[in-house]
Amino acid sequence: MPGQPVRESSGYRDRNSTADRALDILQLFSDDKLVWSGAQIAEQIGVARSTGYRYLKGLVGSGFLEECDGGFRLGPQLFELARLARKGVGLSEIARPVMRELADAVGETVLLTRRSGGAVVCLELEEAAHPVRISYERGHVLPVNAGAAAEVLLAWASDQEVTDLLAAVPLRRFTSRTITDEEQLRARLREIRRNGYAISRGELDEDILGIAAPVRQPDGSAAAAVSVAALRFRVPDADVPRITEAVRTAADRISDRLHQIES
Secondary structure (H helix, E strand, C coil), X not given: CCXXXXXXXXCCCCCCCHHHHHHHHHXXXXXCECCECHHHHHHHHCXXXXXXXXXXXXXXXXXXXXXXXXXXXXXXXXXXXXXXXXXXXXXXXXXXXXXXXXXXXXXXXXXXXXXXXXXEEEEEEECCCXXXXXXXXXXXXXXXXXXXXXXXXXXXXXXXXXXXXXXXXXXXXXXXXXXXXXXXHHHHHHHHHHXXXXXXXXXXCCCEEEEEEEEECCCCCEEEEEEEEEEHHHCCHXXXXXXXXHHHHHHHHXXXXXXXXXX
């Protein structure tokens, strides 16, 4: 978040390389602050202004940042990388028609998410025609330890992946319902895997109900997660089983189509 030094919140240790600094700078940008001055960036990453401007010059030269009134903003090279990342996943074209049907059937926003290191990234979304909309968008980065989609992606990761991830990424608390205890989280992941789906109520946002299921690769691991995100007050408890089954069916359909292409 703006105003907090990156090195204190990144969760990494002994990060001193130029690449680490460049990543720290790029991670400063958010919906709340799209433009940073050179002086602000240097202060946030904890370096002298002259050193900060040297990093900025390199990022501008490579197209990852561009100069604008007031400082620096994200550059076109990031959008190109995002386009290639989505294209490389190969899931979007397969998933979108199924996601659209799911959104129409349940009347809520549907997300396709994928884990990327210590975060979860929204690859695609389909919005329902609701007067009150939930604010997600493609490229939205979500934490790895909160919410149904993130927990599904962790539940179908290997034990070693989960161990490595928990060693590198702190379990941040977002609401009173967020799980921040490692053993409790592992127990929840085992339960999710047994059930075949995850339901979260207010773990990332107090007002959000999430229901997610894995899109599975031929080897059984999760290629992505399909999830419904809804305002909790809009979904009666009696409707949760119906939506859960619809999410699981959609995830299975996408999995089957993915297997057909890869076979």
